Amino acid sequence: MSTYELLDDLYSYNDWANQKVLALCEGVRDSQLDQNREIGFGSLRAVLFHILTAEQVWMERWTGVPWRPFPTDPEGTTLEEIREGLDAVAAQRRSLIELHRADRWREQVSYQDSKKTEYTHALFPLLLHVANHGVHHRAQALHFLKRFERTLPGGIDYLFFRLAVSTLEQAPETVAKFREFGMEVAVSECPDPSFDTETLQTFYAYGDWATDHVLTMCDSVDVAGLDRDFEMGPGSIRKTLLHLLNADQWWLNNWTTGPGPFPESPEDTPLQVIQEQISELRAKRDAYLQTLNEETSSRVIEIRPVGSPTFCYAGESALHLALHATHHRAQLINMVKQAGGSVRNIDLLYYL
Numbered sequence: 001m002s003t004y005e006l007l008d009d010l011y012s013y014n015d016w017a018n019q020k021v022l023a024l025c026e027g028v029r030d031s032q033l034d035q036n037r038e039i040g041f042g043s044l045r046a047v048l049f050h051i052l053t054a055e056q057v058w059m060e061r062w063t064g065v066p067w068r069p070f071p072t073d074p075e076g077t078t079l080e081e082i083r084e085g086l087d088a089v090a091a092q093r094r095s096l097i098e099l100h101r102a103d104r105w106r107e108q109v110s111y112q113d114s115k116k117t118e119y120t121h122a123l124f125p126l127l128l129h130v131a132n133h134g135v136h137h138r139a140q141a142l143h144f145l146k147r148f149e150r151t152l153p154g155g156i157d158y159l160f161f162r163l164a165v166s167t168l169e170q171a172p173e174t175v176a177k178f179r180e181f182g183m184e185v186a187v188s189e190c191p192d193p194s195f196d197t198e199t200l201q202t203f204y205a206y207g208d209w210a211t212d213h214v215l216t217m218c219d220s221v222d223v224a225g226l227d228r229d230f231e232m233g234p235g236s237i238r239k240t241l242l243h244l245l246n247a248d249q250w251w252l253n254n255w256t257t258g259p260g261p262f263p264e265s266p267e268d269t270p271l272q273v274i275q276e277q278i279s280e281l282r283a284k285r286d287a288y289l290q291t292l293n294e295e296t297s298s299r300v301i302e303i304r305p306v307g308s309p310t311f312c313y314a315g316e317s318a319l320h321l322a323l324h325a326t327h328h329r330a331q332l333i334n335m336v337k338q339a340g341g342s343v344r345n346i347d348l349l350y351y352l
Helices: 006-024 044-062 079-099 123-147 158-164 172-180 197-219 237-256 271-289 314-338
Strands: 108-112 118-122 300-306 308-313
Touching: 006 044, 006 079, 006 123, 006 158, 006 197, 006 314, 044 079, 044 108, 044 123, 108 123, 118 123, 123 197, 123 314, 158 308, 158 314, 172 300, 172 308, 197 237, 197 271, 197 314, 237 271, 237 300, 237 314, 300 314, 308 314
Parallel strands: none
Antiparallel strands: 108 118, 300 308
8 A cells, every 4th residue: 555645635635625615505595606706706606616627627737638728607517516526536636646656746747728838847746736726715715605604613724634534632622622613523534644845845935935925915005905804814914914924933832832822913013024023933934844854743743722732743733834824825815906906826836
């Protein structure tokens, strides 16, 4: 049996999160699916359709299927068709990943984008791009669902997937608190992935690049726009940036000094100060990440998000933090756009 790797786990998480979002959509009326809002592709149906078609088109690019226009019209596509399509492409992708496992997904893939521009990349970073792409657009889908009073306890962060399939024993009071909140703890079996330095380094290098671009976008928004309540994520642009900053600090504290409360930066912290503090934290975070290897990534970290001790592995918590930033950057881009600021595409593909 082949080793269960971080790439395998990323797609197990991707499929789990897609199904969580679709389950939350059950009973949503067609009028709600098509209700227009200034986020993502304009409607919930359109966002879900894009998640599906992106996974399908990339599978076609990876397997040499002739070019076709990128589908953009979701009209008439049902939730069941989206679910079945995602299940089918997930099975195809699992076969592709297994087929190229021996060469570590180094095969060069030549493809044409939606404008027929030709590119060549190794398969590995393209697989990472599609996994990260799903995180971005599920954040948009959850915003639509929140407007329909449909929410997932805790959300669908990577760490909540790992909690649902955890091989770590949690204290009974911790399990009770999570389940009372509606979250899953050790409800299905999934092995712990072997540590992968390259995957983690790629995500953090990309994440820093993307965050720098988002900070530049935020500079194009006036002060009123920074503090406008968009009813999205933490609420405002400034609060979301502070949440990213505080999350970085919290995890660094958990990794290096032990469990503690989530930091609370002043809500009026100037944007320039936020930028400076993010930069300072990066150096400390990177110093810690340099210590992670096959052995140290399996170190058990104690955190206290619900008061009582909760345990996770150092490696999985590091990947969680990188994906957590992708989720909130998706919110920030939409906030900046609605505030009249300048935005650009920050998909991992553009980092390549």
